[in-house]
Structures are given as C-alpha cells and as structure tokens.
Amino acid sequence: MEEMRVVFAGFGGQGLLFAGKVVAYAGLIEDREVSWLPSYGPEMRGGTANCSVTVSDEPIGSPLIMDPTALIAMNQPSLLKFEETVVPGGIILADTSLITRIPERDDITVFELEATNMAEDAGLKGLANIVLVGKLLKETGFCSVESIEAAIRKAVPPRKAALIEKNLQALKLGMEG
Amino acid sequence: MAQAEEKLVYERPHSLAPVVTNYCPGCTHGIVNRLVAEVIDELGIEGDTIGVSPVGCSVMMYNFYNCDFLEAAHGRAPAVATGVKRVHPDKVVFAYQGDGDLASIGMAETVHAATRGEKITIIFINNAIYGMTGGQMAPTSLPNQVTQTSPYGRDVTTAGYPVRVCELLSSLDGVAYLERVCVDSPKNIRKAKKAIKKAFQNQVDGIGYSLVEVVSTCPTNWGMTPTDAFEWMRENMLPYYPLGVYRDVVAEGYANAAEAAAARAAACPIAMAENPQLDEIHAALPSKAKVEAAQAAVPGLNTPKEGGDR
Amino acid sequence: MAEKVLMKGNEAIAESAIRAGCRFFFGYPITPQTELAAYMAKRMPKEGGTYLQAESEVAAINMVYGASAAGARVMTSSSSPGVSLKSEGVSYIAGADLPCLIINIERGGPGLGSIQPSQSDYWQATRALGHGDFQMVVYAPSTVQEMADLAYSAFDIADKYRTPVMILGDGMLGQMMEPVELPERRTELPEKPWATTGHGNARPKNVANSLYLVAEELERTNFERFERYAQIKATEQMCEQVDCDDADIIVVAFGASSRIARTAVRYAREEGIKVGLFRPITLWPFPADALSATCDHAKAFLSVEMNMGQMVDDVRLVVNGRAPVDFYGRTGGVIPTPAEVLDKIRQINEGLGE
Numbered sequence: 001m002e003e004m005r006v007v008f009a010g011f012g013g014q015g016l017l018f019a020g021k022v023v024a025y026a027g028l029i030e031d032r033e034v035s036w037l038p039s040y041g042p043e044m045r046g047g048t049a050n051c052s053v054t055v056s057d058e059p060i061g062s063p064l065i066m067d068p069t070a071l072i073a074m075n076q077p078s079l080l081k082f083e084e085t086v087v088p089g090g091i092i093l094a095d096t097s098l099i100t101r102i103p104e105r106d107d108i109t110v111f112e113l114e115a116t117n118m119a120e121d122a123g124l125k126g127l128a129n130i131v132l133v134g135k136l137l138k139e140t141g142f143c144s145v146e147s148i149e150a151a152i153r154k155a156v157p158p159r160k161a162a163l164i165e166k167n168l169q170a171l172k173l174g175m176e177g
Numbered sequence: 178m179a180q181a182e183e184k185l186v187y188e189r190p191h192s193l194a195p196v197v198t199n200y201c202p203g204c205t206h207g208i209v210n211r212l213v214a215e216v217i218d219e220l221g222i223e224g225d226t227i228g229v230s231p232v233g234c235s236v237m238m239y240n241f242y243n244c245d246f247l248e249a250a251h252g253r254a255p256a257v258a259t260g261v262k263r264v265h266p267d268k269v270v271f272a273y274q275g276d277g278d279l280a281s282i283g284m285a286e287t288v289h290a291a292t293r294g295e296k297i298t299i300i301f302i303n304n305a306i307y308g309m310t311g312g313q314m315a316p317t318s319l320p321n322q323v324t325q326t327s328p329y330g331r332d333v334t335t336a337g338y339p340v341r342v343c344e345l346l347s348s349l350d351g352v353a354y355l356e357r358v359c360v361d362s363p364k365n366i367r368k369a370k371k372a373i374k375k376a377f378q379n380q381v382d383g384i385g386y387s388l389v390e391v392v393s394t395c396p397t398n399w400g401m402t403p404t405d406a407f408e409w410m411r412e413n414m415l416p417y418y419p420l421g422v423y424r425d426v427v428a429e430g431y432a433n434a435a436e437a438a439a440a441r442a443a444a445c446p447i448a449m450a451e452n453p454q455l456d457e458i459h460a461a462l463p464s465k466a467k468v469e470a471a472q473a474a475v476p477g478l479n480t481p482k483e484g485g486d487r
Numbered sequence: 488m489a490e491k492v493l494m495k496g497n498e499a500i501a502e503s504a505i506r507a508g509c510r511f512f513f514g515y516p517i518t519p520q521t522e523l524a525a526y527m528a529k530r531m532p533k534e535g536g537t538y539l540q541a542e543s544e545v546a547a548i549n550m551v552y553g554a555s556a557a558g559a560r561v562m563t564s565s566s567s568p569g570v571s572l573k574s575e576g577v578s579y580i581a582g583a584d585l586p587c588l589i590i591n592i593e594r595g596g597p598g599l600g601s602i603q604p605s606q607s608d609y610w611q612a613t614r615a616l617g618h619g620d621f622q623m624v625v626y627a628p629s630t631v632q633e634m635a636d637l638a639y640s641a642f643d644i645a646d647k648y649r650t651p652v653m654i655l656g657d658g659m660l661g662q663m664m665e666p667v668e669l670p671e672r673r674t675e676l677p678e679k680p681w682a683t684t685g686h687g688n689a690r691p692k693n694v695a696n697s698l699y700l701v702a703e704e705l706e707r708t709n710f711e712r713f714e715r716y717a718q719i720k721a722t723e724q725m726c727e728q729v730d731c732d733d734a735d736i737i738v739v740a741f742g743a744s745s746r747i748a749r750t751a752v753r754y755a756r757e758e759g760i761k762v763g764l765f766r767p768i769t770l771w772p773f774p775a776d777a778l779s780a781t782c783d784h785a786k787a788f789l790s791v792e793m794n795m796g797q798m799v800d801d802v803r804l805v806v807n808g809r810a811p812v813d814f815y816g817r818t819g820g821v822i823p824t825p826a827e828v829l830d831k832i833r834q835i836n837e838g839l840g841e
Contacts, residue, residue, distance in 0.1 A: 021664070024493055028666045036493065036664035040519055040602070061750025062743075063663045064822055224688040227557070239694045245683040247556050248696040250579050253549035256541065260553020260561070261683065263511060263537045268685045286549070289542035458532045 003058065004142045005065045007082050008129075009050035010074025010095075015129035018155065019072070020051040022133055025151035026143040027055035035063035048078050055142055070140065072132050074098060074115075093135050095128060111139060113177050119170060127170035134174020145175075190214035192223040192243050199237055203403025205393040206235055206302065208360045209369070213273070213300060214242065216374045220381065226269045227261050229254045231283075233275040234308040252283025255290035258297045269380055271298040277307045280316040280340045287346075291386050294351030294434050298376045299386075301342060304393035305414060312398030316340045319417055324398075343390050343423040350438035353385025355423035359392040359415070361407040384427060385434030392418050491666040496634045496656060497522035497564075499667050500590060501530070503635040504562055507642045508673040509588070510536030511561040513550040515543060517569045518602045519658035520592035524564060544569040548576025548589075555585040556695035558682030560642050564590035566658075567608050568599060570616070577651055578617030582697025584712065586645030588638065589616075589623075589653045592661035595820035603820025604658035604743055609797035612655050613771040620709045622716055623651045624723065625770040627741040631665035633768070639670045644723065646677045648715050655770060657793065659743045659822065719772055726774035727766040728781075730756060734763030736835055737781050739802050740791040741767045744816075744823065748791045751828035760836045773801045782809045787835050791828055792816040 006023060008016040020036050027034035038051040052065035066085060071092045073079035076099050079092070086092060088107040096102075097116035113135055115128035124131075130152070137148055152167045189195060193214035200206045217223050223244050230238035232251035239246035249257040254272035262270040279287050279301050290297065306324055307313040314327040317339045321330035331339075343355045354376060358369040369391060376387035392414050394406035401409060422428070426437040442448035494502070501523050504512075512527040524540070531538035537554075541547035547563050554561040565573060570591045580587055593608050595601035612625045624644055628634040637654055645652040683693045699705035729749065731737060740748035745766045755762045765781065767774050787810055790799035796814045803812045815831045817823040 021493065024664060028491060028493060034493075034666060037659065038662055040658070040662050058753070059749065060665075060746070061753075061825055062747045062822065063665075064659065066824055223686075225685045227683050227685055229553070236698060239696055243692055245686055245692050246694045246696075247553065247683055248583075248694070248698055249552070250549060250575055253546070253552075253576070256546040256549035257553035257556075259539070259546075260511070260513065260550035260555070261557040262553075263539065263550070264554045264557035264559040264561075265684060285542050286546050289546065461533075461535060463535075 002069070003054065003056040004070065004140060005068045006053045006070045006072060006136065007050055007065050007068040007085070008053065008072045008074075009048060009078030009082055012049040014049075014074045015126065016049055016072070016074065017051050019129035019133050020053040021155045022130065022148065022151045023053045023055065023136070023142075025154045026147045029147045029150050029154075030143050032057060033060050035060045037063040037065075048075070048081060050078065050082070070136060072136065074128065074132070076101065079103070091139055093132050093139070095132065097128070109139075111135060113174070115174070115177075118173055118177060122169065122173055124166055124170045124173070127166060130167050130170035131174035131177065134171040135177055136174075137171075138175045138177075190218045192217040192226070194241055194243050196240055198241055200234065201397045203394075203396045203406065204234070205304070205360050205391065208366060209300065209302060209373075209391050209393070210235070210238065210241055212360075212366070212370045212373050213271070215370065216377050217244065219374065220377055222269050222377070222381065225267075226271065227265070229258045229261070229270070229272040231272070231274040231278040232309070233278050235273055235275065235302070236309070238273055252278050252281070253286055254278065254283065255286040255295070255297070255299065259290055259293070259295050262295060262297050266296070269298070269377065271300065271377070271380075273300045274302070275308070276301070276303045276305065276315045276317040280342050284316075284340075287342075288349070291346050291388070292349045292351045294353075294385050294438075296380055296383055296385060297387075298380050299388040300373065300376070301388055301390040302393045303342070303390055303414075303418065304395040305339075306395050306398050308395045308398055312395070317342075317418075319413055322413075339417065341418060343388070346388065347423045350441060351386050351434055352388070352424050353426045353434040353437075354379050354387035355390070356425070357390040357392060357418060357420050357423065359410065359420060361394075361410065379427075383433065390418075392420070489668050489671075491668050493664045494631060494635075494667045495522050495662060495664050496628075496631045497592065497661040498526045499631045499635040499669070500564070500638040500654065500656075501526040502669055503638040504588065504642070505530055505534055505536070506670050506672045507560065507639045508676045509560040509562050509642060510534060511551075511554045511559045512536070512538050513541050513547040513554070513561070513563050514565065515541050515547050515569060517566045519594060519604075519661050520564050520566045520590065523590060523592070523661070544572035545575060548573040548580070551587050551589075552576055552580050552583070552585060552695075555580065555587045556583065556683045558679040558684050560646075560676065562588035562590065564592065566592045566594050567596050567605070568594075570608065570611070574617040577623070578619050578621065579697050580651045581617070581621035581623060581712075582619060583695045584649040585651070585695060586642070586649050587651050588641050588645060589651055590638075591653060591655050593655065593657040595818070601820035602658065604660075604822060605793050605818070605820050606655075606657060606742060606744060607794035607797070607818060608655065609770065609792070609794060612653055613773070613801070616653070621712065622771055623653055624648070624719060624772070625653045625655050626725075627655050627768060627770050628660065629742050629745045629766065631660070631663065631667045634660060635667050635669055637768075646679070648719055650715070650719075655742065657743050658820075723769060724772050724774040724776060725768035726777050727764075727768060728777065729764040729766070731763030731765055731781055731785075733784070734761050734781070735784075735786045735839055736760065736762040736789060736832060737765050737778075737785045737787075738762060738789045738791055738828070738832065739765045739767070739778070739798065741770060741798065744791050744793050747823050747825050748828055750825035751832060754825060754829050755832045755836075758833075760832060762832055762836070767798070770798070773805070775801075775805045778802070778805045782806060786810055786839055788812040789831060789835060790814050790816075791823065791831075793822065794818050
C-alpha cells in the first residue's frame with residue numbers, strides 16, 4: 001500500500017494529537033511502520049497545533065511531514081498554513097463548522113465535513129477529531145475497521161476508559177459522513 | 178616494686194587518619210576536623226559515615242579521615258551529599274565547607290539542600306576570607322575588611338554586605354538545627370563539639386537538616402599570629418556573627434523539621450491537605466527497621482556501636 | 488516477544504532506564520526533553536526510586552556524582568543549554584571514574600538558540616564535555632526503539648568502563664512516537680566494590696576524587712583512563728551500513744539527519760546512483776574502522792548534519808585524503824529535506840562522471 005502521510009492541524013485542545021495517535025496505533029496493529037511527531041513549544045499554548053503521522057511499508061525517513069498525502073484541518077489558519085503542501089492527488093478533510101474558505105486547488109480532493117457540529121448534535125462534544133479520523137478511513141481505507149477500533153481502545157488511557165464507547169460512535173459518524 | 182599504672186588521657190580519634198594535614202599552624206580547621214572525628218567515634222558511626230569535602234583549604238579532608246569520602250566540585254558539596262544520602266538514606270552523610278564554597282559559589286546548593294530538608298549534616302567554617310587562593314574577599318568578609326581583592330577595605334557600596342548564613346537559613350522550613358559556635362577557647366571548643374554532636378545525632382535520628390557554623394580565623398591570610406587572630410575574631414566577627422542557636426526544632430517542642438514546618442503552615446489548606454497518593458508511596462518505602470533487619474542478615478555489614486577494628 | 492507500544496523517544500529512554508535498574512534521576516526542566524523528566528517523576532516513586540528536581544542543572548549533575556559514587560545506577564537528562572551547565576560535573580565524574588548516563592535532547596544553539604531539533608552539540612559531546620583530558624561514550628540513536636535499546640545497554644557500558652555515557656538525541660527523536668518493544672527488567676546489577684557506601688568496618692575506605700596535586704600522579708591516572716579509552720575504541724564502535732558495499736558515494740549521517748539521508752539515498756538508488764548510507768551509532772568512539780574500510784571502493788563522501796558541519800571533521804580524519812568529503816547541513820533547528828540531500832547527492836554524482 002502507498003505510504004500515507006497525514007498532517008493533523010487545528011487549535012490546541014481539539015484533540016489533534018490524540019487523533020494522530022489513533023491513526024498511528026492502527027498502523028502499529030497492522031504491523032506497518034509508523035511515526036507520530038507533534039509540533040511542540042510555545043505554539044502549543046493557543047495558536048495552531050499540529051502533528052505528523054506516517055503509515056508506511058518502508059522504514060520511515062523523516063517523521064516531519066513536508067508533503068502530506070492527507071491534511072485534516074480543524075480551523076482556518078491551519079488550512080491556510082498547510083493547504084499548499086498537500087501533494088497532487090492528495091486529500092484535505094476540512095471541518096466546515098470552523099472553516100469558511102475552502103481551497104480552490106483542482107489537483108487535490110477536498111472533503112467538507114461539519115465535524116464539530118456533527119459531534120455536538122450526536123452528544124459527542126469534543127470528539128470532532130475522531131469523526132474526522134472516521135472520514136479519513138472512509139476516504140483512504142488505510143486500515144481495517146477492526147484495526148481502527150482496536151486502536152481507539154489502545155489509545156484511550158485506562159482512566160478514561162468510559163470514553164471508548166463515545167469514541168467508537170464518533171468514528172462511525174465520520175465513516176458514514 | 179609496684180608498676181606505675183598507665184592512664185590514657187588523650188589519643189587520636191579512630192576515624193582520624195594518622196597523616197599530616199595541609200593546614201597552616203594555628204588554623205582552626207585542625208581543631209574542627211578533630212571535633213568531627215571525635216563525634217564520629219563517640220557515636221560509633223565511622224563505618225556508616227560518608228563525608229564530602231569541599232574546594233578550599235579543607236579540600237584534602239578525604240585523606241585525613243578513615244571513613245568513606247567524596248571530593249566535591251567548588252560549592253557543590255550539598256548536591257553531592259544529597260546524591261549520596263538519597264542512595265543510602267540509612268547512612269550518615271556530612272559535608273564540610275568554607276565560606277566561599279558554601280555562601281558564594283554554592284549558595285544555591287546550600288539553600289536548596291536546606292529547604293528540601295535533606296537529612297544531612299553541614300559543618301560550615303566561616304573565617305571571612307578565601308584561604309586556599311591566598312586571601313581574597315569572601316561572602317562573609319566584614320565591611321572595611323582588607324583582603325587581596327578589597328585592598329581599601331570591603332566597600333559595601335560596591336561589594337555589598339556579608340551574608341549571615343545561620344540567620345538566612347533559619348527562615349527555611351526544611352531546617353532542623355542551626356547553631357553558630359567558635360573554637361577560640363577550651364570552653365568554646367567543648368560547646369562547639371556539643372553542637373557538632375547534635376548535628377550528627379539529628380541525622381542519625383532522622384530529625385532533619387542540621388548545620389553548625391564555626392566562626393574561625395585565618396592567621397596566614399589575615400597576617401596575624403594565631404592569638405591575635407582570635408582576638409580580632411572576638412572583636413570584629415562575633416558582633417557581626419553572634420554565637421548561639423538559630424534554629425532547633427527539637428528544643429522548640431517538635432519531633433522533627435517536618436512537624437515544625439507543618440505547624441508553621443497550619444493555616445494553608447493545600448499544605449495541610451490529606452494526600453492518599455503520597456501516603457501510599459511513603460508506605461511502600463522500606464522503613465528504617467526493615468533496612469536494619471535486612472542489613473543484620475548480611476554478615477559483615479553490622480556496625481559496632483563503639484569504635485570498631487579494621 | 489514483548490508487545491510493541493507507541494512511545495515518545497523521551498519516554499522510551501526513561502522506561503528503558505528504569506528497566507536497566509536506574510532508580511535515581513536528577514534533573515531540571517527544559518524543552519524539548521520535558522517528557523523524560525515528567526515520566527521519571529511519575530514512575531520513580533512507584534519503583535521505590537528517586538526523582539529529584541534539582542535547583543539547577545549544575546546541582547543535578549553533582550547529585551548524579553554523589554549517587555554514582557554511592558554505587559547507584561543514576562542518570563540525568565537535559566537539552567543543549569542545560570547540558571552546557573552540566574559540563575563542570577561531567578568533568579568531575581570522568582575524573583573520579585564514575586559511571587552514569589547523561590541524556591542530551593539537543594535543540595538549536597548557540598545561546599538560548601531555538602527549541603527545534605538540532606545536532607549542533609556534536610563537538611561538545613565528542614570533544615569532551617568539560618575541562619581536562621577525558622572522553623565519554625556517546626550514542627546517537629535514530630529511532631525510538633534504538634533510544635530504548637541504547638539507554639538500556641548504556642548503563643552496562645558505563646559500569647564496565649567506569650565512565651559517563653551520553654545519549655545524544657534531538658527534539659525530533661525525543662518528541663516523536665514510534666512502536667517500541669521494551670527490554671526485560673534487570674534483576675541483577677554489577678557489584679561496585681569501589682563505591683562510597685560507608686565501609687561498615689569491613690574494608691578499607693573508598694574515596695571518590697579527581698584531585699591529584701602531584702603532577703606525575705595525575706598523569707598516571709590519565710594514562711590509565713586512556714588505556715580504558717583505547718579498549719573502548721577497539722571494542723565498542725557501532726554503526727549501521729545501508730547499501731554501502733558497492734557504493735561510489737557514501738552519505739554519513741547520524742540520529743535524526745540519518746533518517747532524512749536514508750530517504751534521500753533510497754530515492755537516489757531508484758535513479759540508479761550508486762550511493763549508500765553510513766550511520767555512526769557511537770559518535771565516540773567514532774566507527775572509524777568500518778568507515779575507513781569503505782574507502783576501498785567509495786569515491787566520495789557526504790556528511791549530512793543538522794549543524795554547520797561538525798561530524799564532517801571526523802569523517803575527514805578517517806578518510807584522510809583518500810576521497811573528497813563534502814558537507815550538507817541545515818542549522819538553527821531547521822531540518823533538511825530528503826529533496827535537498829538528494830540534490831546534493833546528484834551534484835556529487837555528476838562530479839564523479841567528469
């Protein structure tokens with residue numbers, strides 16, 4: 001399978017690092033090469049936060065992604081910052097609850113999803129990140145449904161185990177979206 | 178003819194090695210080194226004691242004692258002692274430091290070891306000058322005191338004021354015992370020994386951080402005879418550095434430094450809050466009794482209470 | 488086989504060190520090694536160990552000195568500016584022949600620099616971190632797995648040769664998560680009859696010291712230490728070679744930059760360029776023997792680093808004029824891209840044709 005390089009970008013607190021971790025765990029469960037790299041430092045506190053996740057069959061070179069095959073954008077500044085970096089043929093998943101201006105590139109596919117509103121309406125406030133992971137899986141098929149579900153079970157820390165069910169619901173919501 | 182009975186009135190303490198020190202004639206280091214050794218002998222802790230020597234005139238102390246020793250970087254003795262004590266909480270760890278070492282380059286280590294309440298013993302020699310490097314101004318040099326680097330006398334408008342270490346540390350909650358003594362007379366030497374013994378006993382009993390400041394002399398760098406130096410010390414240093422006890426949590430009626438700190442923080446809700454997580458961690462630590470039982474089971478690790486032959 | 492878990496490099500080092508029997512950690516907060524200290528703060532109390540946040544980097548390394556002399560497996564971690572502060576203590580530790588592990592998760596410098604990944608402390612680490620005649624073993628992992636493995640074995644090497652050991656990582660390796668299989672817990676640790684534990688009236692006293700006022704005595708201890716260094720050089724060199732056997736061009740890179748170089752080498756091979764990657768895992772001792780052997784067939788060398796050109800000195804010393812040695816680097820926290828390195832490889836390859 002092709003190497004998948006995803007940049008997750010948005011505000012701190014939107015759960016982007018966690019969403020990246022779920023994708024990385026899914027790759028690990030399928031015994032593929034994976035790397036997860038967060039941006040760190042003062043920019044984490046407010047402003048834009050992002051992380052890079054690579055899932056590949058080859059040993060991964062740089063874990064810092066400069067040419068993503070997929071961008072998950074959860075606010076307008078992040079979309080602006082990263083839209084030009086997406087490779088031709090790549091995809092952008094834009095949370096249109098928070099993004100109004102959509103890229104005009106014709107060499108990529110943009111999926112618009114009101115992930116934040118969808119999550120809230122479904123009683124899954126704060127899980128727009130996982131809705132978008134569901135959408136990523138639907139559009140790329142980078143792993144099996146069983147693997148991503150197992151990844152959620154692994155990535156949710158034991159003290160928050162009660163949230164596993166809600167995460168699985170959010171995932172389903174995204175896969176149907 | 179009746180054999181005259183031999184009566185031993187004076188001997189070298191066992192923990193003091195039979196070597197010649199590097200101290201100048203008339204220097205108070207020799208007296209204080211000996212007092213520390215006597216205390217180690219009397220408490221029967223030579224085999225359990227680990228010393229830390231500083232940078233300064235007493236840098237070679239590791240050669241003068243028979244117990245295990247570490248030589249520390251300038252000012253770092255309290256940090257080094259902390260490292261040793263954390264590995265061996267059941268052993269007796271002491272550091273011996275001069276004024277430049279303790280109150281200048283090592284002030285951060287001094288203050289933080291004290292405020293952490295490290296259960297160590299510090300012997301602090303304050304002679305208001307850097308001896309080893311040849312008589313420069315120290316953090317404890319007095320206003321107007323002439324030294325190599327304050328040739329017109331310590332100018333407080335540019336060099337600031339001396340540090341009163343016992344007074345400074347007395348505000349810290351981690352401290353169990355602070356006393357300032359001097360060794361200019363047999364009477365004062367006896368008092369100093371009592372203080373040093375208490376500072377070691379506190380550690381054996383787990384009471385907390387203890388420091389004894391010995392107001393001292395430096396005949397060589399002061400340019401005086403030993404007796405003149407003591408006279409100068411009495412005249413000038415003692416008014417600035419008054420002798421006495423600056424903190425003694427036991428005399429204040431507490432079992433240890435922690436209890437005294439809690440009393441002081443009684444009105445602070447978070448400081449006084451129950452903390453079951455920490456209780457659990459503390460409960461899992463080996464108690465002193467458990468450590469002693471484990472050691473007793475190992476042949477050769479037993480430390481006789483008196484002296485000890487090797 | 489133990490289960491693989493996703494862990495940050497910083498956390499993998501910490502967990503692996505605990506499993507290697509390290510129960511004492513002394514440190515001071517600094518980005519980007521933060522997670523390492525935080526992990527230790529969480530785990531050490533539960534292991535009956537000590538996590539102590541020192542008043543300064545200087546105090547932390549001197550606590551390491553004390554704990555190491557007292558016979559414990561002990562470590563500290565920091566990032567570039569903090570490591571500079573530790574240099575005093577590292578020199579004393581080396582001078583007193585004490586084992587310990589020091590982690591440097593490098594960031595850009597000099598000065599306060601940046602907090603982004605960098606390799607600009609290569610000289611500091613390999614040319615002796617501190618005053619005086621000494622070296623220390625320096626490892627440069629390039630994956631989270633290797634960070635775990637080297638943190639584990641570093642304690643054995645430190646104890647075996649009684650020397651400080653450094654793991655030189657960077658912000659990228661420290662912050663990134665990869666699958667890692669953690670080593671088994673050490674149950675037995677080596678005896679340390681030299682440790683200052685209190686003699687218990689059962690042996691002559693032990694002393695930890697680096698002071699020798701008689702010049703000849705200090706010279707003798709330095710000679711002895713360098714005999715150990717010679718042993719280390721002879722037996723502990725480590726490297727990885729990818730496609731070097733038939734390579735005209737050898738790209739030399741360590742740590743994070745070796746990951747970028749690896750991708751560039753793969754792309755260049757796809758273009759038919761005969762290029763290989765030589766990755767030093769020990770920076771000191773530099774894997775000179777293996778690199779020198781490649782001079783039999785290699786026509787050019789390229790050192791790729793995240794600095795202004797530091798390891799390239801060692802590459803030149805080894806190649807010793809037998810082939811041209813080129814350098815490509817980015818600095819200040821900028822990470823080179825595979826495309827940039829590929830361009831450089833192409834350029835060198837064109838030069839070979841001439």
